[in-house]
Amino acid sequence: MTPSDQRFWINTVTLDHVEGAIEGSFTQADHGAGKRLRQPSPGDEMIFYSPRTSLQGGKPVRQFTAWATITGDKPYQAYVSDEFQPWRLAVTFHDCRRVDAKPLVDQLSFVTDPAHWGLPFRRGLFSIPRQDFATILACMTA
Numbered sequence: 001m002t003p004s005d006q007r008f009w010i011n012t013v014t015l016d017h018v019e020g021a022i023e024g025s026f027t028q029a030d031h032g033a034g035k036r037l038r039q040p041s042p043g044d045e046m047i048f049y050s051p052r053t054s055l056q057g058g059k060p061v062r063q064f065t066a067w068a069t070i071t072g073d074k075p076y077q078a079y080v081s082d083e084f085q086p087w088r089l090a091v092t093f094h095d096c097r098r099v100d101a102k103p104l105v106d107q108l109s110f111v112t113d114p115a116h117w118g119l120p121f122r123r124g125l126f127s128i129p130r131q132d133f134a135t136i137l138a139c140m141t142a
Contacts, residue, residue, distance in 0.1 A: 007044045008133035010110075012121045014058055015050040018065050022093045026078075027068065029125035032086025036125045037075040040089065044070040047136050049101060049121050062118070063098045064136050096140040104139065108132045 011029055021027055027046060029036050040046065048066040052058035072090030079085050105117040110128050113119065
């Protein structure tokens with residue numbers, strides 16, 4: 001992959017799921033669906049945004065909570081239970097610190113309405129410009 005081919009991603013995931021993903025070196029998206037996980041490629045970078053501590057009734061977090069590099073070339077299906085076999089993609093997580101998202105929104109081009117800055121994150125997994133990734137990562141690795 002050349003630097004011009006590299007893409008940058010935000011993945012909106014609750015904090016408890018981010019913590020599980022870090023343990024397992026994977027990412028999921030869209031509650032385990034596999035369609036959008038086919039978009040990232042090995043070498044792409046992903047930042048995780050956690051709106052809440054957990055999906056059902058969790059407390060607000062609203063932070064960028066993890067950073068990973070995509071290592072898998074295609075999603076794989078995992079067995080969690082008979083009712084839940086999510087699609088996952090292999091990643092390598094990097095050391096970083098969690099940072100509040102709101103102070104950064106004026107610097108992020110994908111946030112077009114600062115008054116409603118949380119709306120873009122409702123898309124789940126989405127690509128962002130290199131400069132937005134660099135802005136967030138600089139705070140996470142400071």
